[in-house]
Amino acid sequence: MPDSVVLPATLQTALQTAEQLLWDRALVRYHDQWAGAIAALPEDQELAAANYREIFIRDNVPVMLYLLLQGKTDVVRDFLQLSLSLQSQALQTYGILPTSFVCEETHCVADYGQRAIGRVVSADPSLWWPVLLQAYRRASHDDAFVHSPTVQQGLQRLLAFLLRPVFNQNPLLEVPDGAFMVGRPLDVAGAPLEIQVLLYGALRACGQLLQYTEAANAAHVQARRLRQYLCWHYWVTPDRLRRWQQWPTEEFGDRSHNPYNIQPIAIPDWVEPWLGESGGYFLGNIRAGRPDFRFFSLGNLLAIVFDVLPLNQQGAILRLILQNEAQILGQVPLRLCYPALTGSAWKILTGCDPKNQPWSYHNGGSWPSLLWYLSAAVLHYQQRGGDRNLCQVWLNKLQHYHTQQCEQLPGDEWPEYYEGQDSVQIATRACRYQTWTFTGLLLNHALLSQPQGIQLLSLRGLP
Ligand code: GLC
Numbered sequence: 001m002p003d004s005v006v007l008p009a010t011l012q013t014a015l016q017t018a019e020q021l022l023w024d025r026a027l028v029r030y031h032d033q034w035a036g037a038i039a040a041l042p043e044d045q046e047l048a049a050a051n052y053r054e055i056f057i058r059d060n061v062p063v064m065l066y067l068l069l070q071g072k073t074d075v076v077r078d079f080l081q082l083s084l085s086l087q088s089q090a091l092q093t094y095g096i097l098p099t100s101f102v103c104e105e106t107h108c109v110a111d112y113g114q115r116a117i118g119r120v121v122s123a124d125p126s127l128w129w130p131v132l133l134q135a136y137r138r139a140s141h142d143d144a145f146v147h148s149p150t151v152q153q154g155l156q157r158l159l160a161f162l163l164r165p166v167f168n169q170n171p172l173l174e175v176p177d178g179a180f181m182v183g184r185p186l187d188v189a190g191a192p193l194e195i196q197v198l199l200y201g202a203l204r205a206c207g208q209l210l211q212y213t214e215a216a217n218a219a220h221v222q223a224r225r226l227r228q229y230l231c232w233h234y235w236v237t238p239d240r241l242r243r244w245q246q247w248p249t250e251e252f253g254d255r256s257h258n259p260y261n262i263q264p265i266a267i268p269d270w271v272e273p274w275l276g277e278s279g280g281y282f283l284g285n286i287r288a289g290r291p292d293f294r295f296f297s298l299g300n301l302l303a304i305v306f307d308v309l310p311l312n313q314q315g316a317i318l319r320l321i322l323q324n325e326a327q328i329l330g331q332v333p334l335r336l337c338y339p340a341l342t343g344s345a346w347k348i349l350t351g352c353d354p355k356n357q358p359w360s361y362h363n364g365g366s367w368p369s370l371l372w373y374l375s376a377a378v379l380h381y382q383q384r385g386g387d388r389n390l391c392q393v394w395l396n397k398l399q400h401y402h403t404q405q406c407e408q409l410p411g412d413e414w415p416e417y418y419e420g421q422d423s424v425q426i427a428t429r430a431c432r433y434q435t436w437t438f439t440g441l442l443l444n445h446a447l448l449s450q451p452q453g454i455q456l457l458s459l460r461g462l463p
Helices: 009-026 045-049 060-069 073-085 124-140 149-162 193-209 213-233 238-245 271-275 297-305 311-323 343-350 368-383 388-408 435-449 451-457
Strands: 027-030 033-037 100-103 108-111
Touching: 009 027, 009 060, 009 388, 009 435, 033 060, 033 073, 060 073, 060 124, 060 435, 060 451, 073 124, 073 149, 124 149, 124 193, 124 451, 149 193, 149 213, 193 213, 193 297, 238 271, 297 311, 297 368, 311 368, 311 388, 368 388, 368 435, 368 451, 388 435, 435 451
Parallel strands: none
Antiparallel strands: 027 033, 100 108
16 A cells, blocks of 8 residues: 555545544653553543553554654654653562553652552563664664663663573563463463563564673573574474374473473364464463463564564464464454353453453454554565465455454444454443554554565664
8 A cells, every 4th residue: 555545535534533542642741751652542430440541561562663653753762761761670570661650740650560450560561662672773773862871771671680590491481370461360371472472572672782792692692592492382383283192291301302291182172173284373372281272363473573483484374364364353353362261261260250251352352453463474574575475365455454444443432352253343341442453553554555664673683
């Protein structure tokens, strides 16, 4: 969709409305600087009382990327600066960035989990921060900011946290349930894919941004170990699945084929037909005896964008999604994960969470804000020289889904998510005027119009 193309009126109106919501109502200022965008613009008192009026770092990812593509680098710099000033100095969370913050008259109050379910502090904001800083640097060439002592110290503190000693030998980052976009119990504790892929991005970005060579090298070495680990332990293909089904169990020693002691019977029945003959994807989580075979969209798509996988395997993920289009994209793209936890698994693993009912919210709900990640993955794959036919099919589909969103989202009041397995509807509990829903649309449009924009997120090539 080149810039010169005249857009149909519905698309134009949707984009204009989204732009107005972003600038007039979502982005807020703190003193004489930009603070970031609040998560939603709820009219509803109940939602306003929840933390949706706070500035979530993760919800600002599409906002900041969109602003960079619009040349508004000053807003992004202010946001990066303010969020870094909130980096935790407390003993247990030293170096971590908050999940969200709210700016009052004289200071900003950050949430390190003290207000969240389970009192968990999110891991993803700390991992996104260096990735966003790298994107900012690519867009602005502002080396002075990146090399300033405050930023360099912040990066070092963050890296020290990521490389701290832990109780295992693997390069993964272990987190409790609810430490990322999925902010409540969904059996994602351990080493969930999204966190590992973001960790890879953060390590690569730290390696490129840190001036202190020893720290930069340590980040690169760990990133390489992590990539190898993910490709070995998380990657599933039909072939690998067949091998896993024949794995020996109860092996002891450092040459074990099955170090996680996974029993073949623990592999769910749906996986084999769903994979088909040419698909492949990263598992949701690897844990001793209990691998999580669910497909998590964000982790898999970011694995493409960050080049955690070689090109042919990136293509395998895109083929898999295409093959299961009805289940993953459905009527309102994109499902957060597939399949949902149902029955007794839902009862036990979510604690009967009414918000995470099967096929709703995080538990297989459909999030319009995830569509831009799919565009980013396809465009990245295309620019790296991926399979032409596959790219063409995807580009047509992306156009179609983007147009559909432009037609649907304004009338639906930009909901946070949709629910339902077959017939998907606006979720009764969903927040309206959700910032990453309308900014996701703007970013998706910007990426489809200027595909080179995706290079902002590239972690290839050292500067
Ligand atoms: C919910 C979501 C989380 C998001 C927050 C604000 O808690 O689970 O991912 O950041 O809302 O939109």
